[in-house]
Amino acid sequence: MPLNTQVADALTKEQEKDLVIRCQDGDKRAMEALILHYQHWVYNIAYGMLGNREDASDMAQEVFLWLWENIGQFKFRSRFSTWLYRIVTNRCINLKDQKKRRQTDPTEIDDSQPWVPIDTETPEKSVLRLEQQEILQKALGELKDDYRKILVLREMQDLSYEELAEVIGCSVGRVKSKLHEARKVLRELVLQFS
Amino acid sequence: MSHKRIQNQLSAYLDDQLSPENRARIEAHLNTCDECVEMLSDFRRNRQCFGALKHEAPPIADLVLPQLSDRGPVRRRLLPSAEEFRRWFFRPVTGGTFAVVSACLLFALVYLNLTPTSDDSLDLYLSEHTRYSVYSTRSEDANDSIDLNGAQSTTNVEEDTDFLLEVFLGE
Numbered sequence: 001m002p003l004n005t006q007v008a009d010a011l012t013k014e015q016e017k018d019l020v021i022r023c024q025d026g027d028k029r030a031m032e033a034l035i036l037h038y039q040h041w042v043y044n045i046a047y048g049m050l051g052n053r054e055d056a057s058d059m060a061q062e063v064f065l066w067l068w069e070n071i072g073q074f075k076f077r078s079r080f081s082t083w084l085y086r087i088v089t090n091r092c093i094n095l096k097d098q099k100k101r102r103q104t105d106p107t108e109i110d111d112s113q114p115w116v117p118i119d120t121e122t123p124e125k126s127v128l129r130l131e132q133q134e135i136l137q138k139a140l141g142e143l144k145d146d147y148r149k150i151l152v153l154r155e156m157q158d159l160s161y162e163e164l165a166e167v168i169g170c171s172v173g174r175v176k177s178k179l180h181e182a183r184k185v186l187r188e189l190v191l192q193f194s
Numbered sequence: 195m196s197h198k199r200i201q202n203q204l205s206a207y208l209d210d211q212l213s214p215e216n217r218a219r220i221e222a223h224l225n226t227c228d229e230c231v232e233m234l235s236d237f238r239r240n241r242q243c244f245g246a247l248k249h250e251a252p253p254i255a256d257l258v259l260p261q262l263s264d265r266g267p268v269r270r271r272l273l274p275s276a277e278e279f280r281r282w283f284f285r286p287v288t289g290g291t292f293a294v295v296s297a298c299l300l301f302a303l304v305y306l307n308l309t310p311t312s313d314d315s316l317d318l319y320l321s322e323h324t325r326y327s328v329y330s331t332r333s334e335d336a337n338d339s340i341d342l343n344g345a346q347s348t349t350n351v352e353e354d355t356d357f358l359l360e361v362f363l364g365e
Contacts, residue, residue, distance in 0.1 A: 028259070028262055031259075031262060032255060032259055035254060035255040035258055035259070036255050039251050039254035039255055040250070040251045042251075042254070043251035043252070043254060044247070044248050044249070044251065047247065047249075048244070048247060053252075057251075057252050057254070057257075060251065060254045061254060061257050061258050061261075064254065064258045065258060065261055065262070068262050068263070069263070073278075129243075129246055132239070132243045132246075133243055133246060133247060135243075136240065136243040136244065136247070137247075151244070152244075154209075155240070155241050155244035155245065156244050156245070156247060156248055161209070161211060176205070176206050176211065177202075179205050179209075180202060180203075180204070180205035180206070183205050183237050183240070184233075186240055187233065187236045187237065187240065190236070190240060191236070
C-alpha cells in the first residue's frame with residue numbers, strides 16, 4: 001500500500017478537524033500532514049479532470065499553495081474533504097476553460113510516461129488496458145465538465161451519493177439521475193472511439 | 195416496470211443504491227433483456243478503466259512545502275467577504291426567498307391597500323386638530339361651559355370639525 005494512502009487511512013475526522021484548525025493558525029507541520037493526507041486524492045481528481053500528468057501535478061501544487069493562504073475561509077460548515085474536492089474540481093474546470101480560450105487542445109492525452117497499474121498483470125492484458133484507458137481518456141475529453149466531474153469523483157474517488165450531492169451542490173436524487181446520464185453519454189462516446 | 199425505467203436505474207443498481215425489491219425487479223429484467231445486460235456490462239468496464247487511471251501521485255508535499263509562505267494563512271474572518279456575500283445572495287434559496295418576499299410585499303401594497311390614503315390622512319389631521327383646538331379653548335377660558343370630557347367621549351370627528359369652525363369664526 002502506498003505511503004500516502006496509509007497516512008490517509010490513519011487520519012480520523014477529529015484529527016482532520018484539528019489539523020485544519022492548526023493550519024488556520026499557521027502551523028506548517030499541520031499543513032504538511034494535510035498535504036500528505038490528500039495529495040493522492042487531489043492529484044488523481046486533477047488527473048481525471050485534466051487528463052494530463054503534468055497539469056495534474058501543477059494543479060495539485062497550486063491547490064495546496066492556495067489552501068495554505070486561504071484555509072481561513074473554511075468555516076466547518078461541511079467536511080473539509082468536500083470543500084477541498086469542490087475547490088479542486090472547480091479549479092480544474094477553470095483551467096480547462098482558460099485553455100479552451102487559448103485555443104489549445106484540452107483533451108490532449110499524456111502518453112509520455114507509461115501507466116503504472118496498481119495490480120500486476122500480463123503484458124497482453126496490460127496493452128489492452130492501455131488501449132481502453134486511451135479510449136476512456138478520449139471519451140472523457142469530449143464529456144461535458146459536469147459529467148466528467150461527477151464520474152471522476154464517483155468512479156475514481158468512490159465518493160458516496162451523499163458526498164457527491166454535497167460537492168456538486170444538489171440533491172441525492174439529482175446525483176442519481178446525473179450519474180446515470182453521465183455514464184450513458186460516456187458509454188456512447190467510448191463505443192464511438194472503440 | 196418498463197424497460198426504459200429499468201434502464202434508468204441501472205446506474206443506481208451498479209452502485210448498489212436500490213431497495214431489495216427494486217434490485218430483484220432489475221435482476222429479473224436482466225435475465226430477459228440483452229440490451230440492458232450490455233449496458234450494465236459497459237458501465238462496469240468503464241468503471242474498471244476509471245479505477246485503473248488512479249496511480250501514485252508525485253511527491254506533491256516535497257514540492258509544495260518549500261513554497262509555503264512564512265506569512266501563513268489569512269486569519270479566519272468574522273464577516274463574509276463581498277464575494278462570499280454575493281455568492282450567498284445569488285444562491286437559489288436566498289434569491290428565491292428574496293423574490294417571494296418582495297412579491298408578497300408588492301401584492302400587499304397594491305391589492306390590500308395597506309398604505310394610508312389621502313382621505314384617511316385628512317380625517318386624522320382634522321380630528322387631531324380639533325382635539326388640540328378644544329384643549330386650547332379650555333385653557334383660554336376656564337369658565338367655558340363646554341363639557342370637554344363629554345365632548346371627547348361622545349363627539350365624533352364631524353362634530354369636532356364643526357366646533358373648530360365655530361371657534362375659528364368666533365360664533
